[in-house]
């Protein structure tokens with residue numbers, strides 16, 4: 325049977341991907357950002373997943389303002405990196421696991437979480453940057469990916485608690501799939517950041533640290549935080565962090581924190597990263 329072995333939380337700041345694509349990772353500004361992922365890349369090699377269930381958000385790339393699904397599950401054979409304005413990132417095409425994705429769609433929807441089924445979808449930095457930081461520069465991604473795209477761009481996004489409970493349904497789906505697979509779940513986005521208006525540049529390390537502590541130690545409590553608190557404390561785009569609760573919901577109540585990385589700044593954002601193993 326498929327088994328969820330670990331969860332990874334990871335920011336997806338687009339400038340991090342650009343720094344890799346332009347060969348700037350050894351510049352003083354970027355060195356500390358990437359240093360915090362060295363252990364993670366080693367850990368990925370040692371714990372090689374067959375599939376990553378990757379929770380991310382689209383930034384008006386695959387979806388325009390005309391259609392904004394709350395939860396959209398990728399069921400395609402592959403996902404091309406999108407052109408976000410400067411051409412697509414020069415990273416490999418992301419390969420899906422169609423049979424597992426259809427099984428997840430069936431299990432989760434019949435478990436009463438309505439998902440939008442995406443049989444074709446391009447993916448933006450929200451999905452490709454976490455893969456880049458965790459795997460480095462590769463000719464091919466070393467595993468398959470099942471993407472789950474969450475609306476955090478137009479109010480109202482799903483609550484943290486809804487995301488946490490969806491993670492539990494995703495776990496039931498994955499662990500009832502009849503193939504021996506090592507599956508990891510990624511929750512991406514964040515950390516505190518606001519990209520526009522008077523509070524542009526807002527970063528709140530105390531909030532981010534508390535968020536990461538709760539994620540490990542008190543996931544149910546952490547998932548109860550209302551949207552207004554994300555907006556007030558972590559900025560308007562900080563609400564991306566609800567997606568980390570899907571990842572946490574898919575893990576055991578008790579997890580082992582294997583690694584944490586937190587760095588300010590990357591672009592206008594605090595970079596956060598955590599690896600949690602199922603005990």
Ligand code: DHB
Nearest residue numbers: 336337338514591592593
């Ligand atoms: C930026 C954009 C994002 O989507 C994000 O999550 C963090 C930072 C940026 O443009 O700096």
Ligand code: FE
Nearest residue numbers: 336383513564
């Ligand atoms: Fe984002």
